[in-house]
Amino acid sequence: MVEAHTSLGGYPLGYLTEENDVLCAECVERMANANDDTLITQFVMWEGPDHYCADCSTVMPTAYGDPDANEEG
16 A cells, blocks of 8 residues: 555655656555556655646645745735
8 A cells, every 4th residue: 555644744745756757645556556667756745835646637735835825925
């Protein structure tokens, strides 16, 4: 089973491919079942704009949101 969140703290996880695409846990699980070896690593999505899965376009929000989104300018 591919985890969507860290075991401690429940922080959201993203998965990075060789092509620098970000994938959600469900798509990585599907890739693993198909013996697709393009995954490089997982990473914690701490803050910043939401990520979108390159395969299914699911929105993957970061743990603390985008600190630049609320700036008035």
